[in-house]
Amino acid sequence: MNKNISLVIPTYKEKDNIQPLVTRLSEALADYKYEIVIMDDNSRDGTEELVKSLSEQFPVKIVVRRDKKGLASAVVDGFGYAKNDIIVVMDADLQHPPEVVPSLVKAINEGADIAIGSRYVEGGGCEGWSALRRIMSKGAALISHLFLPSTRKIKDPMSGFFVIKREVVKEANLNPSGFKILLEILMLGNWKSVVEVPFMFVTRSRGESKLNTKQQLDYLKHIYSLMQRTGELVRFIKFCIVGGSGVIVNLGLYTLLTRYGSFTPIDDTSAGLLSGNIAL
Ligand SMILES: Nc1nc2c(ncn2[C@@H]2O[C@H](COP(=O)(O)OP(=O)(O)OP(=O)(O)O)[C@@H](O)[C@H]2O)c(=O)[nH]1
Ligand SMILES: [Mg+2]
Numbered sequence: 001m002n003k004n005i006s007l008v009i010p011t012y013k014e015k016d017n018i019q020p021l022v023t024r025l026s027e028a029l030a031d032y033k034y035e036i037v038i039m040d041d042n043s044r045d046g047t048e049e050l051v052k053s054l055s056e057q058f059p060v061k062i063v064v065r066r067d068k069k070g071l072a073s074a075v076v077d078g079f080g081y082a083k084n085d086i087i088v089v090m091d092a093d094l095q096h097p098p099e100v101v102p103s104l105v106k107a108i109n110e111g112a113d114i115a116i117g118s119r120y121v122e123g124g125g126c127e128g129w130s131a132l133r134r135i136m137s138k139g140a141a142l143i144s145h146l147f148l149p150s151t152r153k154i155k156d157p158m159s160g161f162f163v164i165k166r167e168v169v170k171e172a173n174l175n176p177s178g179f180k181i182l183l184e185i186l187m188l189g190n191w192k193s194v195v196e197v198p199f200m201f202v203t204r205s206r207g208e209s210k211l212n213t214k215q216q217l218d219y220l221k222h223i224y225s226l227m228q229r230t231g232e233l234v235r236f237i238k239f240c241i242v243g244g245s246g247v248i249v250n251l252g253l254y255t256l257l258t259r260y261g262s263f264t265p266i267d268d269t270s271a272g273l274l275s276g277n278i279a280l
Helices: 015-028 047-054 071-081 098-109 131-147 166-170 181-188 213-230 232-259 268-279
Strands: 004-011 033-040 060-064 086-089 114-118 162-165 194-198
Touching: 004 015, 004 071, 004 098, 015 033, 015 047, 015 098, 033 047, 033 071, 047 060, 060 071, 071 086, 071 166, 071 181, 086 098, 086 166, 098 114, 098 162, 098 194, 114 181, 131 213, 162 166, 162 181, 181 213, 213 232
Parallel strands: 004 033, 004 086, 033 060, 114 194
Antiparallel strands: 086 162, 114 162
């Protein structure tokens, strides 16, 4: 059992969450040898000073990027600062309970390449979400399943709470925009097995959410960019051309048979089936 782990935690204006986060992690990971790498995007809210003072008592360090480049890119940069071969990624706002980290690490030690903290497997969920937020989140997962077929077997590819073996990202050319770093890793990382571990995504009690409409639009751009980079876009276009040409052939034959032939369809379905069979 490998108990050496690195936690990469992106932050932007999370000062009030840092101390409880570090304290709860130290309790949850009492049996582990761990380091916490805070990847901050120039919050200027006292996060930097606080982490530096906490580093006297806890294994925590901070990297401040003076240009704000976003959550997902902060995590990718964080992989470069992490020393251990098991890497945990989680939010700083305590919506990802530190107490779940050992179960995720256990799944890695039992052979998974990626262990995802999942809201959408049995036992998982989201606390206090409005109906709209639920629909948006499920809709985002559906878009991923639709346009990135290799994510279909994963119930929560949008989760920001996961653990990976370093080999998964070692050779991967990651260049994510927006918030969805896991999606980038699932599409471009080197992995064979994924395990989803349920957890309850709890309500934020301090600080403010940075998820806004821009992040949601960036998500669509990210999906498109992943489709381009993985060849999925070409496959999708081919699929549309083949499917579209089938429809055109079907409609053409249907028109010919009904208008110029003596064919009278029993109903629309049988006509469609007949012309489809002739086209094939
Ligand atoms: N480094 C960095 N971290 C960010 C940035 N935006 C957000 N974060 C951090 O990423 C984590 C998730 O951000 P949240 O705003 O909580 O987003 P969310 O959890 O998807 O949305 P909510 O459920 O509304 O909180 C938190 O730890 C944030 O501080 C950013 O631009 N750069
Ligand atoms: Mg949050």
